[in-house]
Amino acid sequence: MYETIAFYLFSALTIGLFLITVFSKNVLYAMTSLAAGMVLISGFFFILGADFLGVVQLIVYVGAIMALYSFAMMFFDSTKSIKEKNTNPALIFVLGGLSALSLVLMFAAPIYNESIQALYPMHEGVGNAQDVGIVLFTKYLIPFEVAAVMLLVAMISGIILAGKKMDQSLTKDTCVDDEILIKKDVK
Amino acid sequence: METLVYIALFAPFASSLFAALFGMSPKQTFVGIVASLLLFASFCASAMLAFHVWTTGAGIHVTMMDWISAGDLHIPFGFVVDQVSVTMMTVVTLVSTVVHVYSIGYMDHDKSFNRFFSYLSAFVFSMMILVMSDNFAGLFIGWEGVGVCSWLLIGFWYHKEDVSREENPSISPSWAANEAFIMNRIADLGMLIGLFILYWNVGSLQYDVVFAALPDLSGSVLNAAAIALFIGAMGKSAQFPLHTWLTDAMEGPTPVSALIHAATMVTAGVFLVIRANPLFSMTPEVSYFIAALGTFVAFFAASMALVNRDLKRIIAFSTLSQLGYMFAAAGLGAYWIALFHLAAHAFFKALLFLGAGNVMHAMHDELDIFKMGGLKKAMKWTYIYMGVASLALAGIPPFAGFFSKDAIIETAFNEGTLFLWVILVVTAGMTAFYSFRQVFLTFEGDERYKAFGIHPHEMYKYVLIAMSPLAILAVIAGFAQGTFEHFVTKLLPDYHMSEHTHHLSMMLGLIVLAFAVGGIVLAYRKYYKGLKRDKKLENSFTYKLLANQYYIPNLYEAIITKPYAMLSEMMWKDVDMKIVDATVDGIAKFLYKSGDASRKMQTGNLSNYLNWMAVGSVFLLVIAVISAMFV
Amino acid sequence: MIGLTHYLVISALIFSIGLMGVLRRRNLLMLFFATEVMLNAVNIAFAAISHYYNDLTGQMFAFFIIAIAASEVAVGLGILIVLYKKHGSLDLDDLANMKG
Numbered sequence: 001m002y003e004t005i006a007f008y009l010f011s012a013l014t015i016g017l018f019l020i021t022v023f024s025k026n027v028l029y030a031m032t033s034l035a036a037g038m039v040l041i042s043g044f045f046f047i048l049g050a051d052f053l054g055v056v057q058l059i060v061y062v063g064a065i066m067a068l069y070s071f072a073m074m075f076f077d078s079t080k081s082i083k084e085k086n087t088n089p090a091l092i093f094v095l096g097g098l099s100a101l102s103l104v105l106m107f108a109a110p111i112y113n114e115s116i117q118a119l120y121p122m123h124e125g126v127g128n129a130q131d132v133g134i135v136l137f138t139k140y141l142i143p144f145e146v147a148a149v150m151l152l153v154a155m156i157s158g159i160i161l162a163g164k165k166m167d168q169s170l171t172k173d174t175c176v177d178d179e180i181l182i183k184k185d186v187k
Numbered sequence: 188m189e190t191l192v193y194i195a196l197f198a199p200f201a202s203s204l205f206a207a208l209f210g211m212s213p214k215q216t217f218v219g220i221v222a223s224l225l226l227f228a229s230f231c232a233s234a235m236l237a238f239h240v241w242t243t244g245a246g247i248h249v250t251m252m253d254w255i256s257a258g259d260l261h262i263p264f265g266f267v268v269d270q271v272s273v274t275m276m277t278v279v280t281l282v283s284t285v286v287h288v289y290s291i292g293y294m295d296h297d298k299s300f301n302r303f304f305s306y307l308s309a310f311v312f313s314m315m316i317l318v319m320s321d322n323f324a325g326l327f328i329g330w331e332g333v334g335v336c337s338w339l340l341i342g343f344w345y346h347k348e349d350v351s352r353e354e355n356p357s358i359s360p361s362w363a364a365n366e367a368f369i370m371n372r373i374a375d376l377g378m379l380i381g382l383f384i385l386y387w388n389v390g391s392l393q394y395d396v397v398f399a400a401l402p403d404l405s406g407s408v409l410n411a412a413a414i415a416l417f418i419g420a421m422g423k424s425a426q427f428p429l430h431t432w433l434t435d436a437m438e439g440p441t442p443v444s445a446l447i448h449a450a451t452m453v454t455a456g457v458f459l460v461i462r463a464n465p466l467f468s469m470t471p472e473v474s475y476f477i478a479a480l481g482t483f484v485a486f487f488a489a490s491m492a493l494v495n496r497d498l499k500r501i502i503a504f505s506t507l508s509q510l511g512y513m514f515a516a517a518g519l520g521a522y523w524i525a526l527f528h529l530a531a532h533a534f535f536k537a538l539l540f541l542g543a544g545n546v547m548h549a550m551h552d553e554l555d556i557f558k559m560g561g562l563k564k565a566m567k568w569t570y571i572y573m574g575v576a577s578l579a580l581a582g583i584p585p586f587a588g589f590f591s592k593d594a595i596i597e598t599a600f601n602e603g604t605l606f607l608w609v610i611l612v613v614t615a616g617m618t619a620f621y622s623f624r625q626v627f628l629t630f631e632g633d634e635r636y637k638a639f640g641i642h643p644h645e646m647y648k649y650v651l652i653a654m655s656p657l658a659i660l661a662v663i664a665g666f667a668q669g670t671f672e673h674f675v676t677k678l679l680p681d682y683h684m685s686e687h688t689h690h691l692s693m694m695l696g697l698i699v700l701a702f703a704v705g706g707i708v709l710a711y712r713k714y715y716k717g718l719k720r721d722k723k724l725e726n727s728f729t730y731k732l733l734a735n736q737y738y739i740p741n742l743y744e745a746i747i748t749k750p751y752a753m754l755s756e757m758m759w760k761d762v763d764m765k766i767v768d769a770t771v772d773g774i775a776k777f778l779y780k781s782g783d784a785s786r787k788m789q790t791g792n793l794s795n796y797l798n799w800m801a802v803g804s805v806f807l808l809v810i811a812v813i814s815a816m817f818v
Numbered sequence: 819m820i821g822l823t824h825y826l827v828i829s830a831l832i833f834s835i836g837l838m839g840v841l842r843r844r845n846l847l848m849l850f851f852a853t854e855v856m857l858n859a860v861n862i863a864f865a866a867i868s869h870y871y872n873d874l875t876g877q878m879f880a881f882f883i884i885a886i887a888a889s890e891v892a893v894g895l896g897i898l899i900v901l902y903k904k905h906g907s908l909d910l911d912d913l914a915n916m917k918g
Contacts, residue, residue: 007820011828018832018855022839027847034851041858044825048869053877057861060884065854065891069847072895076847076902092841095801100834102808104827106815120874135874136881147885154889161896792914794844801841 006047014040025083027073035066052129188239189249192268195232195276196319198225199283199311206305214300219291222304226287226311230280237273244677246270248321255324262392267321270678271526274671275318275458278530279451281660282537283311285653286446289541292650293442293548303343303440310336314451318458323382323392326459330378330423333452338368340447341439356500356740357435364439367432374422374429381415384408398465406470413466413473416459424456424510427484431740433507437499441544444499449506449540450533457513457529464522464679478518482599482607482614485511487737489617493624494733498543498554501625505580506536508618515611516595519602521682523675527668528591535579535587535661541654542573546629549643550636556625557718561634565643568651570630572658577626579661581619582703590665593696600695601688615699619706624714632717825866832859846898846908850891857887 017037024030038061045054120135122128136144202225206218240246246269255262268276287307294300313336317329342364349359357363386392388408389400401409420426425433436448447453460467460477467474485508492504509532516525547554549566563570579586582593592615599608636643645651672681684692713719724730732738788799836859839852861880868876902908 004820007824014828015831015835018835021851021855022835022842022848027845030848030851034854037855038858041862044862045865048825048865050865050868050877050880053861053865053880056881056884060888061854061858065888068891068895069850072898073847075899076908089842091798092838095798095805095841096834096838099801099805099808099837100830102805102812103830103833105812106808120878122872122874131874132877132881135878140878143882147882150889151885154892158892158896161893162899790914792910794910797849798841801837 003047010040010043031069035062038062050128052132188247191232191236192247192249192266195229195236196266196315198229199308199315201225203305203308203312206301206308209301210305212301214298218301219304222308223284223287226280226284230284233276233280236268237277240268240270240273241674259390262322262324265321266319268319270675271461272318274526274530274675276315278533279311279314282450282533283446285657286442288653289650290442292647293544306336306339310447317455321394327382330455333455334368334371337447337452338364340443341367341436343440357438360438363435367436370429370432371422374419377415378419381412381419384412384415401465401469409466409470410473413470416463417473417477420456420459424453425507426480427487430507431743434500434503437503441540441547445537445540448503449536453506453510454529457517457525460517461522461526468520468680474518478515478607481511481514481518482610485515485614486610489614491733491736492621493617494730496555496557498546498556498625501621502539502543505618505622508614512592512595515607516598519598521598522679523672523682524594524598526675527671528595531587531591531664534657534664535576538572538654538657538661539576542569542576545569545646548646550641556628558639559629559636560632560717562643563630566645568645572654573626575658575661577622580622581707582615582699585665587661587664590668593699596699597684597688597692597695601684612699612702616702616706619703620710623707623710627710627714628718631715822866822870826863829859829863844910846910850894857883
């Protein structure tokens with residue numbers, strides 16, 4: 001009963017918040033609603049019994065990623081609202097609706113097919129975190145390590161890209177850049 | 188012995204490849220010399236093989252390698268050297284050696300000297316495959332090979348322009364080459380059908396297997412196979428109605444005419460009939476048809492030669508006529524006589540052509556005998572050679588032609604086919620007349636060439652020496668008749684005259700001789716003193732009919748070439764241009780247009796790209812859902 | 819009772835919202851937000867399937883998706899900063915310099 005109430009509540013809130021994220025003209029609003037939506041999604045995870053995933057969602061998304069966004073926003077002028085020439089809304093709704101419909105159909109299809117079997121079943125009486133740990137460090141060890149390396153690479157590249165010497169281009173010859181800028185000014 | 192077989196076969200091939208290396212470079216005399224030496228090696232090997240076969244009486248059979256092995260079809264690259272093939276090999280290599288040496292002198296000033304030798308040796312190689320193969324498939328390969336080489340060599344001077352038929356009856360070398368090739372293709376279809384019939388019914392193409400299985404086949408199958416094979420032989424040996432290509436083939440260089448269109452390739456049809464003699468002996472109707480057609484062609488070609496003014500064409504017609512004689516003999520069952528005439532004819536006809544080449548060389552490519560005359564002063568040796576060859580051709584004893592031709596005519600009498608006999612005898616008289624008409628008009632009488640400012644000169648010495656073996660053989664080959672009979676009848680069915688004929692043989696020979704001498708005397712009376720043109724005769728219908736080759740080329744052009752050209756043009760303009768081309772162009776235009784239209788997508792704006800990507804992925808999703816629903 | 823279908827429907831809806839954002843937005847930062855929405859929608863589906871089938875594989879994939887999202891944001895934001903410094907704008911209409 002509580003689960004049903006929680007589900008509908010969370011669903012309504014999440015959809016509302018994400019709609020704000022997508023349609024808002026203000027970056028700050030968009031980001032705040034995105035962070036709130038992510039907290040609610042971790043709520044979904046808790047309902048589903050994926051405690052560890054929910055915690056990771058909170059820490060990584062709401063903690064780290066949102067912090068990164070807010071830091072990044074300090075570079076940009078985020079106080080004024082964004083002016084965009086948005087794409088034709090009819091197209092967006094048609095595409096969005098169609099993709100939603102077909103995705104639902106596709107997700108639903110194999111579920112009514114009874115032939116799905118658990119590859120790594122959960123164990124009774126063992127906590128979710130422990131269960132996840134066992135599978136992650138046995139069956140998914142190599143992907144886990146690769147993910148670790150990937151995060152390291154991403155971290156280093158993020159630092160280099162946003163690092164101090166950003167007045168110099170990393171990919172292009174600066175002289176060429178200047179020439180391009182000069183040409184643009186002439187136009 | 189196996190080595191000798193391979194030397195005989197592959198020396199011409201090596202020569203061809205060697206000459207081909209220099210095919211594009213300017214004249215190199217050593218190319219001709221090397222080619223001649225290799226051909227001579229091939230001749231020596233053939234002669235040694237002939238001696239071996241002669242002494243042991245047994246053929247040599249070698250299998251080089253498997254060629255086609257597919258399912259039940261099994262065709263090896265096998266070669267057989269027996270009495271028949273060794274005769275052909277010796278004749279072919281001897282004549283080609285002489286022709287190679289001759290060509291060094293004849294093609295002296297030609298800028299495609301090296302290319303010529305490459306083609307010529309390739310021809311000899313193909314011819315050797317043709318005669319040496321131990322199965323019909325190999326024979327067919329050689330058959331097509333000589334066809335290709337003949338095409339290359341007739342069209343050797345491909346750069347000459349087309350002219351009208353009145354100016355030059357064979358229009359141009361390339362035209363003549365195509366004509367020869369296409370006519371041979373028509374006949375080759377018949378030959379292929381014959382091979383298919385044999386394979387279908389016997390399951391093999393090996394000569395020995397096929398011939399052993401012949402008695403088990405039904406009469407209709409045998410007849411069909413014999414007719415189909417003979418159609419192939421008709422094309423290669425230029426028998427009526429596929430004869431027009433041979434005279435037009437004279438557009439090629441004269442050594443080519445001597446080697447291919449007189450001595451060797453055109454006799455391939457006769458060779459096929461001789462080789463397949465077990466088949467033809469079992470089909471008497473087809474054989475009789477062959478004999479009748481051969482007799483008809485002998486007369487038909489001789490009649491055209493009577494009035495022709497072109498030196499080489501006269502000899503070409505006489506070749507046709509002599510091929511007719513060979514077919515007559517083969518059709519009447521006297522296979523060894525046909526083979527004997529084939530060999531003897533090869534010698535004197537090659538000699539005659541090479542002599543004509545000398546004249547042509549001296550007269551700066553002028554071929555009209557009405558413009559020659561009195562050349563004997565300038566070209567004594569050529570006169571002797573051509574005189575000897577013409578005597579042999581006319582069948583005057585003791586020259587080679589007398590023995591072989593007389594034997595054929597006697598066969599016709601012996602078989603009781605008196606009608607054929609009469610025609611063959613009359614043709615012998617015509618042969619004598621036209622050969623000496625040509626000799627006298629060329630070498631005797633007033634020197635008409637002076638009016639054209641030509642200064643004839645004799646051919647190079649070494650060329651004349653190279654021709655001497657042919658001259659000697661043209662004189663003495665006839666005496667080998669008995670030996671030859673003894674030699675080849677070990678393989679071919681023996682043919683003996685009946686007692687009755689034997690008694691009459693002296694008289695029969697005298698009748699033929701009388702016709703031959705009569706022909707020569709007539710030619711002497713008419714042409715020895717010089718050319719007296721008879722306007723009335725030249726304007727008569729018969730003369731015009733003969734001079735225009737019975738209007739057969741014109742007829743072919745009117746009923747085959749022109750309608751075909753019209754049909755082709757119609758197909759080109761209506762079908763090709765309006766349907767095929769239009770379709771292809773339409774596809775190209777569609778691609779251009781769609782490219783132009785879709786180019787606008789390329790805005791450079793990432794957001795637009797994302798939209799397109801979403802459209803695409805939604806499209807794919809929808810397809811996936813729909814297909815999943817219906818599967 | 820809430821079944822798997824409920825979760826999948828909510829996941830599909832959120833995914834479509836994210837897709838709409840991707841289609842609609844011209845500001846790169848907003849595009850990033852929309853992408854995050856899409857990733858989270860998928861995570862919900864994974865977690866739900868994992869729960870209803872008693873299988874940990876779904877959660878594993880969700881973890882890796884989070885890891886990928888984290889790296890994407892790190893690198894992406896770095897690039898955004900470079901772009902902003904260079905062009906002074908994050909609007910895609912201003913950045914369209916590869917017109918064909």
